[in-house]
Amino acid sequence: MTIIPVALGERSYDVVIADGLLDQAGERLASYARGNRLIIISDVNVWAAQGERLIRALGGLEAVPIILPPGEGSKSWASLTALIDRLLALGVERSDHLIAFGGGVIGDLVGFAAAIVNRGCGFVQIPTSLLAQVDSSVGGKTAINVAAGKNLVGAFHQPSLVLIDPSCVATLDPREVRSGYAEIAKYALIEDAPFFDWLETNGAAVIAGEPAERRHAIATAVAGKARIVAEDERETSGKRALLNLGHTFGHSLEAETGFSDKLLHGEAVAAGIGLAFDFSVGRGLCAQADADRVRKHLSAIGLPASLAAATIAADGATLVAHMQVDKKKEGGRLAFILVRGIGQAFVDKRVDLDDVAAFLDRAQ
Numbered sequence: 001m002t003i004i005p006v007a008l009g010e011r012s013y014d015v016v017i018a019d020g021l022l023d024q025a026g027e028r029l030a031s032y033a034r035g036n037r038l039i040i041i042s043d044v045n046v047w048a049a050q051g052e053r054l055i056r057a058l059g060g061l062e063a064v065p066i067i068l069p070p071g072e073g074s075k076s077w078a079s080l081t082a083l084i085d086r087l088l089a090l091g092v093e094r095s096d097h098l099i100a101f102g103g104g105v106i107g108d109l110v111g112f113a114a115a116i117v118n119r120g121c122g123f124v125q126i127p128t129s130l131l132a133q134v135d136s137s138v139g140g141k142t143a144i145n146v147a148a149g150k151n152l153v154g155a156f157h158q159p160s161l162v163l164i165d166p167s168c169v170a171t172l173d174p175r176e177v178r179s180g181y182a183e184i185a186k187y188a189l190i191e192d193a194p195f196f197d198w199l200e201t202n203g204a205a206v207i208a209g210e211p212a213e214r215r216h217a218i219a220t221a222v223a224g225k226a227r228i229v230a231e232d233e234r235e236t237s238g239k240r241a242l243l244n245l246g247h248t249f250g251h252s253l254e255a256e257t258g259f260s261d262k263l264l265h266g267e268a269v270a271a272g273i274g275l276a277f278d279f280s281v282g283r284g285l286c287a288q289a290d291a292d293r294v295r296k297h298l299s300a301i302g303l304p305a306s307l308a309a310a311t312i313a314a315d316g317a318t319l320v321a322h323m324q325v326d327k328k329k330e331g332g333r334l335a336f337i338l339v340r341g342i343g344q345a346f347v348d349k350r351v352d353l354d355d356v357a358a359f360l361d362r363a364q
């Protein structure tokens with residue numbers, strides 16, 4: 001069992017990682033129940049795949065399941081208000097803990113509901129998708145999507161505990177597994193070159209679900225995120241912004257494909273990482289060989305690492321226009337995460353968007 005502390009003063013918590021952890025849910029969650037009762041929020045797919053296992057593990061605890069439709073549609077005002085009404089009808093109190101059992105959609109929605117119901121109650125994350133296990137369940141960003149864009153309304157609200165059972169991912173669609181892998185590669189590329197070397201050798205085993213490799217990859221990514229979040233919880237110093245490597249480019253590709261199944265988040269991030277490396281090469285910051293290595297690895301995993309692989313044909317001006325809606329702006333300027341090489345990402349706030357548009361036109 002691996003325990004990774006997220007050091008945030010009085011908001012500190014542990015991320016516990018172990019195969020079979022879900023089967024210990026009863027003892028792990030007992031102190032978060034009120035009386036005997038635990039409110040568990042999940043989605044239809046996760047509940048069908050893993051719900052019975054969780055219920056069995058709860059033993060004597062009574063589960064009150066709230067099961068929502070799967071997909072980004074559940075990160076909406078409508079589902080948020082319906083969920084809050086349901087929680088209030090159940091008499092949720094500030095000292096209660098909600099259990100978020102699902103992928104990033106459930107984690108983001110439940111985290112936000114927990115941030116605002118009764119001016120805030122606690123919550124526990126039990127992430128079930130690879131993406132949620134390595135990224136969204138840790139760090140306390142919660143959000144819903146609104147008409148103006150994705151994740152534009154939310155709160156920083158840290159969970160009290162994160163329970164990661166890598167074996168849960170066995171029932172996840174393989175394309176979703178690859179999508180989550182993009183975020184694992186992202187950590188390596190930000191500041192852990194030895195981890196990228198390891199991924200080049202072991203990435204296929206991580207994807208295939210080999211337990212030791214999968215666990216190691218998840219734990220390394222979580223430890224990386226925990227370190228960054230502990231340094232810059234609210235993305236003020238610029239450190240946490242590094243986690244957006246591949247995301248500004250990726251976001252524009254997701255917007256271009258209407259945030260649809262055409263391009264999953266991690267797929268857009270993989271292509272965005274490829275673009276961030278190429279753009280950095282073009283500015284003389286990074287060696288071509290590093291960009292080539294990154295693209296080769298992501299492609300070997302089955303991720304699109306270029307505009308062509310992501311089948312995006314839009315011109316640079318269109319893609320840059322999508323970036324403008326990104327919420328990570330400061331004084332109207334976008335911060336780009338560029339690289340000096342593998343494991344050497346940095347924030348550049350002075351990138352000229354015309355340069356980006358011209359680069360994207362050439363990158364077609």
Ligand SMILES: NC(=O)c1ccc[n+]([C@@H]2O[C@H](COP(=O)([O-])OP(=O)(O)OC[C@H]3O[C@@H](n4cnc5c(N)ncnc54)[C@H](O)[C@@H]3O)[C@@H](O)[C@H]2O)c1
Pocket residue numbers: 043044045046049050070071072075102103104105106108128129130131132135136137138139140141142143151168169170171172173176265
């Ligand atoms: N808060 C953050 O820091 C942060 C970071 C990254 C991403 N996100 C958010 O996370 C969301 C994406 O998360 P995601 O990729 O987990 O999407 P998701 O929650 O939609 O899950 C993907 C699909 O897999 C299914 N699923 C999940 N676990 C399963 C399992 N074990 N077995 C079978 N099916 C399973 C879900 O029902 C869904 O259909 C986005 O909304 C994104 O904005 C948040």
Ligand SMILES: [Zn+2]
Pocket residue numbers: 135183247265269
């Ligand atoms: Zn991401």
